[in-house]
Every structure is written in C-alpha cells, then in structure tokens.
Amino acid sequence: MTYTTLAVVGVLAALAIDRWAARTRLTSTRDWWGAYAIIVFFQLLTNGWLTGRRIVRYDPGAILGEDRISLLGNWRILYAPVEDLLFGFGLVLTSCVAWTWLGRRSEEQP
Amino acid sequence: MSLPHWAYVAMLAFCLAGTLPLVPAFRLSVLRQPRRLLLTIALAGTPFVLWDLYATRAGHWWFDEAQTLPWRIAGLPLEEIGFFVVIPLVSVLTFEAVKVARRRQREDAR
Numbered sequence: 001m002t003y004t005t006l007a008v009v010g011v012l013a014a015l016a017i018d019r020w021a022a023r024t025r026l027t028s029t030r031d032w033w034g035a036y037a038i039i040v041f042f043q044l045l046t047n048g049w050l051t052g053r054r055i056v057r058y059d060p061g062a063i064l065g066e067d068r069i070s071l072l073g074n075w076r077i078l079y080a081p082v083e084d085l086l087f088g089f090g091l092v093l094t095s096c097v098a099w100t101w102l103g104r105r106s107e108e109q110p
Numbered sequence: 111m112s113l114p115h116w117a118y119v120a121m122l123a124f125c126l127a128g129t130l131p132l133v134p135a136f137r138l139s140v141l142r143q144p145r146r147l148l149l150t151i152a153l154a155g156t157p158f159v160l161w162d163l164y165a166t167r168a169g170h171w172w173f174d175e176a177q178t179l180p181w182r183i184a185g186l187p188l189e190e191i192g193f194f195v196v197i198p199l200v201s202v203l204t205f206e207a208v209k210v211a212r213r214r215q216r217e218d219a220r
Contacts, residue, residue: 003170006161031212035205042128046121055118055177062170087158088197095154095198096205102146102153 003062007086014090014097022101032096036089043088048078117177118189122196129200132207140206150202155194162186162194 018027026032050056051069060067063083065075075082133141140147163184165171178187 003165006165010161031209032205034212035201035208038208039201039204042125046125049121050118053117053174053177055121055174056171057174058171059169062165062168087161091154091158091194091197092201094157095150095201098150098153098198099146099202099205102149106146 003058003081003083004064007083007090010090011086014093018093018097022097024097024100024104026093026096026100032093035096036092039092040085040088043085043092044078044080047080047084047088051076051081051084052079111179114177115179118173118187119179119192122189122192125196125200129203132203136207136210138203138206138210140202147199147202151195151198154198159186159191159194162190 015027018024051058052071054069058081063075063081065081068074069079070076071079077085132138163186166173166185173187173190178189181188183191
C-alpha cells in the first residue's frame, strides 16, 4: 500500500473512532476545530523544516508528488507531501479523542 | 556530534517551547494528570509508531543520518519516537488551552 492510501485510511479511522467507537464527537465541536486550526499552522512550519531540509525524504512511488521537493505544488505544501497533512490530522485527532475519552471514563468511575 | 545532527531535535524543542507556556498561561491541569496523559500518548502514539515502522521498512520514507542523532530504536531515530510523544502532548495542550480560552470568551460575553 502506498503512503497516500494509508494516509486516507488513517483519516477515516480517526474519524470513525471519534464518531462511533469512543463517541467523543470532537469533530462536531468548535473547540477541537479551533485547536486543529492552530496546530495545522504549526504543523506546516515544522513539517516544512523536516521536509525542506530533507531530514525526512519520501519514495516518490509512495506519494502523489514527484521526487522534486517544491515549496508549493507537485502535491506538496511548504515542501511536505500532502499525505503528511492527513497523517497529522489523524494523529492530532486520535490524541485529543484518547485524552477526552480517558477523562470521561475517570469521571464515570471516581 | 556536529550541529546538523540536532536538526530534528530542534523541531521537537520548538514544539515544546511553543506549547508548554500554555500550562501556566491558561492554568492547564494536563501535566497534573500524568496517568491520563501517558495513557493518551500510548493509545494515540502506538498505532502511528507501528505505521512508521511499516512505512520505513516498506521504504515510504527515511531519515537523514547527518541530521538526526545516532541512536536508533527498531531502526527509527530516537527523535522519531520522541515525535509520537511530543505531538500528542502538544495537541492536548493546545486543545485544552483553546477550551479554556473559548470558555472565558463566553463568560465575558455574558
């Protein structure tokens, strides 16, 4: 499987956990989207550092873009493959869902 | 170790430097709940570490040895493991700070 496929699966899995498994429904709250807006801005900056400096490099066969590391375009945003945005979305959402879910559980059984 | 070896560490330090001040600024209780925080990191970080292990073995991405520290865990740079601790932490801190900020905003509006 390519990074592109896995990244889409990652987003769908994170959404499914939020909506149906943990039932935290953070993706229905302005709080979470507000936090994500801030996080994604800094993700673009820090990911730009990792990818623009070539600290991490990608197999062009596993991503939508080509080997060319462009600032914008070629399926890259601030040097990072667009797949990284999906990966980040999944990781950030899963983290906040786990945190919220664990908080609710401890409230239920003090 | 020369300066470039610290390039990935620098990115993680930047993430922490930007979010840890949110704890005193918004009086967040996140760090006073170590059990909930560690479980969050374990629940959210583990599947993404497994994805990372698969992706590096499949050759989807790889790391520049000149810009990472020499230590490796299961073939991953130590920083990459650190990434899956730091990102859940900064996500939760940002999310909690936004929740406090928005609650204050609503109270002020009343």
